[in-house]
Amino acid sequence: VESRMNLVAPNVSAIVGTTIAAKLVGAAGGLNKLAELPSTVLQILGSRKKALGGMSTTSQVAHAGFIQGADLVQNTPPALRSKITRLVAGKCTLAARVDCYKDKGGGSIGQSFRDEIEQKATKLQEPPPGKEVRALPVPPESSGKRRGGRRLRKMKERFGMSH
Numbered sequence: 001v002e003s004r005m006n007l008v009a010p011n012v013s014a015i016v017g018t019t020i021a022a023k024l025v026g027a028a029g030g031l032n033k034l035a036e037l038p039s040t041v042l043q044i045l046g047s048r049k050k051a052l053g054g055m056s057t058t059s060q061v062a063h064a065g066f067i068q069g070a071d072l073v074q075n076t077p078p079a080l081r082s083k084i085t086r087l088v089a090g091k092c093t094l095a096a097r098v099d100c101y102k103d104k105g106g107g108s109i110g111q112s113f114r115d116e117i118e119q120k121a122t123k124l125q126e127p128p129p130g131k132e133v134r135a136l137p138v139p140p141e142s143s144g145k146r147r148g149g150r151r152l153r154k155m156k157e158r159f160g161m162s163h
Contacts, residue, residue, distance in 0.1 A: 002018045002019055002022045003018070005018040005021045005022050005025070006018060006107070008025070008031060008099070009021055009025060009031055009034075009095075009096065009099040010099065010105070010106055010107030010110060011095035011096075011098050011099050011105070011107050011109050011110030011113070012024065012025075012034075012092055012095045012096050012099055012110060013107060013110065014095070014107040014110030014111045014113070014114055015070075015072070015088065015091055015092055015095055015110050015113055015114050015117070016066075016067060016070040016072070016088065016092060017070060017071065020066050020067065020069060020070050023046060023066045024042070024045060024046070024066055024067075024092070024096075027045050027046050027066065028042075028045065031096065031099060031100050032100055034096045034100070035093075035096045035097045035099070035100035035101065037093065037096075038093065039086070039089040039090040039092070039093040040089070042065075042067070042089045042092055042093050042096075043065060043067055043085055043086060043089035044064075044065045045065045045066060045067075046065040046066035046067075047064055047065040067085055067088050067089055067092065068081070068085060070088055072084060072088055072114070072117055072118070072121070073085050073088060076121050076125075077125065080121065080124050080125065083124065084117070084120075084121055084124075087117050087120060087121075088117060091113040091114075091116070091117060094113065095109060095110045095113055098110075
């Protein structure tokens with residue numbers, strides 16, 4: 001089945017690879033059924049039920065389906081894997097619909113989706129931009145009525161605007 005995935009679903013295969021594409025199509029029950037699934041269901045397709053019986057669950061990722069094994073997801077840091085998994089699931093859903101209902105196009109749409117996911121992954125890994133330091137605004141000239149006098153005139157002269 002894996003060898004035929006480039007002919008059956010080239011766009012999905014371009015995103016996640018032929019092995020995972022074959023697992024997705026098989027678990028969904030065909031390409032038509034895969035195209036009908038929403039991305040949230042596609043994200044958890046192939047996940048195992050948690051029946052550990054008192055065993056530790058710290059090593060297992062929640063809602064980890066077949067897409068979790070894709071190289072796009074595995075090559076990202078663990079902190080970003082859930083975001084990238086959602087991105088891959090969404091683009092796989094779109095690619096499955098293209099494969100099912102339109103001309104295959106040799107996987108060019110899937111390759112563009114893959115490039116888009118890779119760009120977003122690198123963008124998410126960049127540190128946020130630094131905070132811009134802005135100058136304080138010029139205070140207003142007359143800040144209210146004050147009493148006059150020698151001390152006030154000297155203070156105004158000292159702190160006044162220069163030419």
